[in-house]
Amino acid sequence: MKLLSLLKFYSILITSVFLISCGGSSSSEATAPVPPNTKPIAIISPAGNQTINVGDIINFKGDSSSDADGNTPLTYQWIFSGAATSIQSSTSENPGDITFSETGTVTISLVVTDSLGLASNQTSLNVEVSSVNNNQAPVGSISHDNGDGSTGTTTDITITEGTNIVFDSAITDPENDVISYAWNFEGATPAASSSAGNISVNYANKGSYTVTLVATDVNGNSSTFPSSPLNVTVTATAPILPAFKSLPLLTPNIVNGVAKYTLDVEENVNVTIDTPNGSWTTPMMRYNSLPLQPVIAAKRGDKIEVTVNNRLTSNEETTVHWHGFKIPGIEDGGPDFPIAANTSRTYSFTMNQAAAPIWFHPHAHGTTATQVYKGLAGAFILTDSITETLENNNQLPTGIHDVALLVQDRQFSDDPNNTGIRNLIYSNTGASGMLGDTILVNGVEMPALEVNTSQYRFRIFNGSNARTYDFALDNNDTFYVVSTDGGLLNKPVAVNHIILAAGERAEIVVDFSNAYRQNIKLISKAFSAGGGMGGGGGATLANGDPFDVMRFDVTTQTPDPVTLYTSLPANADINSRLTAAMSDTTRTFVMSMSGMGGGGMQFLINNKVFDINRIDETVPSGATEIWEISNTSQIAHPFHAHAIQWQILDRGTSGSTLTPASGIDLGWKDTVLVQPNETVRFIGKFDPVINSGKYMYHCHILEHEDNGMMGTFEVLP
Ligand SMILES: [Cu+2]
Incomplete structure (x- = not known):
């Protein structure tokens, strides 16, 4: 354009000089000769020869062509000859995208003609179309939307059967080649699609399926999305189940700083039992006629008083044993202090141990199993400043x-x-x-x-x-x-x-x-x-x-503020670990069974059946002791010792080297499952103030306990 203007300027200048030099001449001499029309110039852009790959596209334009005389508009004649192209000729100024679909040489030529009919010289260039394919495959990602806020590009998907997922893609080709899409939806309807995206897919049947999209450009270069399989897990529609029930929390009467509770021991309480197959009523034993076993909540240091009224019409004795509590023997609720029918007893103690999921249940001799089975028990949730x-x-x-x-x-x-x-x-x-x-x-x-x-x-x-x-x-x-x-x-x-x-x-x-x-x-x-x-x-x-x-x-869906603790403060009780060297003595207990297949089956500890009038072990005040429990029977027995919480030292096959405790065995224990032919050693420290009186140790299979797999130990004051 600029060049054209300059040419016109000089053309006018030359004409003017010619007129001035001939001033005053005759009229015949004044007739100026017509200046020669110059050829227009054909310009192809992009200019120059180039080498491309099969399938590539070049956008050709002729709009840089010009005519020095300004004899426009120009007309255009494009010829594409040689190897195959998407068009062979064009009269457009800009013929646009030309696809080169065959290897070989393509000669592109352009001739422009000005408005006076004068043609330019031919401008031409060669495009070498290579069979060597440097073409790049499509790139991008796929995404999904479950319709429930669950979206993403690479995450695996879990849905219930009958659910729809909308799949979409965002794929481009580095050479802007045309892309074809081949979705595969295993196990779904539709099973395939050639759409780019926004495809709603239904999963009717449970199972585990994969989703892939193969995107292929016109050169046959393809990419699979995602690069690692996207798994759709279709779960069965969950059957309707009965609703969960929370255990009822008992409310104490606080009197002079003491949390006072009452437990009325009732029987023939009609309890609703919900099941996946419907509900029914079952007469059961209950505390306070509650529909469920209760919860008592307390904090370390709390003073607790629980009055138990035995209202069992069957005239059975009962007790409430405070399982896992570090309290005096007289408050422990063992079988040595039964509560006769129509009588009461008040247990009184102060919580002086680490926060724990402890519990309570009857422990009358001979009826523990049936009373627990019929519904007498409760959870005791103890907290402390560390858990708070x-x-x-x-x-x-x-x-x-x-x-x-x-x-x-x-x-x-x-x-x-x-x-x-x-x-x-x-x-x-x-x-x-x-x-x-x-x-x-x-x-x-x-x-x-x-x-x-x-x-x-x-x-x-x-x-x-x-x-x-x-x-x-x-x-x-x-x-x-x-x-x-x-x-x-x-x-x-x-x-x-x-x-x-x-x-x-x-x-x-x-x-x-x-x-x-x-x-x-x-x-x-x-x-x-x-x-x-x-x-x-x-x-x-x-x-x-x-x-x-x-x-x-x-x-x-809700954000979770909790980051689970990684270790307790150093002053937590459990961090005061007892070692074997601290022990004053080691007591051994062997659990066994006899009379198999015969008339009476016997459940024994140290070859003895429980005798409520016998003291089996005497523990000095404030002692630290290792108790070594072995099981020579053919089934596992959970050994429970009252009075304190214990630390497991080691365990292993009886008679061989025991393995030091690790993992969850590093926690406080009051009941330890001992496998057949296994020996477990645990260590505990009896508090010189709290721990005195008679306590029980026994198998916590309640039928074994009731049948004599129990003993009495007395901690001396
Ligand atoms: Cu047992």
Whole structure:
């Protein structure tokens, strides 16, 4: 344009000079000759020869062509000759995108003609179309939207059957080649699509499926998205389960700083049992006629007074044993201080131990098993300044994220006449103790607890008479054990299962933050329950059989403020570890069974059957002792010692070198499962002030205990 203007300027200048030099001449001399018309110039852009790959596109323009005389508009004649191209000729100023679809040489030529019909010289260039393919494949990503806020590019997807997912893509080609799309939706409808995106896909059937998108450019170069398989897990629509019930919290009367409770021991209380197959009524024993076993909450240092009124119309004795409590023998609720029917007893003690999931239950001799089975028990949630600080600092789940689970197995009668009433069946026929086929969590069979995407702290109380559970999540996820029987572990222990025998407790922390819309089951895994006589004893659901316990339905998304503590403060009780060298003495206890297959079966500790009038062991005041427990029988026994909390030193096969405690064995214990042919050593320190009087040690399979697998130890004042 600038060049054209200059040419016009000089052209006018030359003409003017010519006119001036001829001034005053004759008219014939004044007629100027017509200046010669110059050829226009054809310019191709991009200019010059180039080498490209098959399928590449070049955008050709002719609009830089010009005519020095300004004889416009120009007309254009493009010729594309040689190897194949998308067009062979054009009369456009700018013919635009030309696709080179064949290897070889393409000659591009352009001739422009000015408005006076004068043609330019031909301008031409060669494009070498190479068969060597340097073309790059498409790049980008795919994304999905479950319609529930669950979106992403690479995350695996879990949905329930019948759900739709919308898939989309954001794919480009480095050479701007045309892209074709090939989606594959395994197990879904549609099973495939050639759309770029916004495809709604329905998953009707449960299973595990993959999603891929192959994006291919016109050169046949393809990319698969995502680069690693995107998995869609389609879960079955969860069956409707009965709602989870929380254990009722008892409210004390505070009198002169003492928290006073009353427990009325009742029987024939009509209790509603909810199950996945409907509800029924079962007459049971209960404290205070409550629908469920109660919870007492207290803090370390609290003074507690519990008045127990025995209102059992069956004239049975009862007691309330404070299981796991460090209190004087006279307040311990052992069988040596029974509460006769229609009488009362007031237990009085001060909580002087670390925060723990301890509990209480009857311990009258000969009727412990049946009274617990019929429904007498309660959870005791003890807190202290350490747990309060951890909770306040969001280092331990609390509030609605702190849930007590009392797990007990029961056997119910059939109801052939649809009376709506089913009675408890108690049958202690085998060596295994009473094993029911209905697993109750807080009185409900297979309850569903709605949770949010947070960490939850479950305080699991195995209040079963005889059953051992191997608790796990059905997705085998890791969870953390934060507390054993008698208090928090110094460090949370990551596990994917935890065995709890009858009488044992644990607090576990389960993280649901990545489980939105999932249904996760708490299960008990299969395990070997020992010798032939160990398992069932004729039970429908033998010890060691697998079963479901309850379900967590992750229904709500919420941020989780909790970052689990990594270690307790140094002043936590559990950090004062007792070593074998501190022990004043070692006592040995051998649990055995005899009379198998014969008339009477005997359950023995140190070859003795319990005698309430005999003191088996005498412990000096303030002693620190190692108790070494061995099991020569063919089934596991949970050994429970009253009075204090213990630290496990080591365990292993009897007669061989024992392995020092690690993991969850580093926590406070009052009940320790001892496997057949196993020896466990634990150490404990009796408080010179608190611990005096008579206490029990026994197997916590309640049928074994009631049948004599128990002894008395007296701590001297
Ligand atoms: Cu036992």
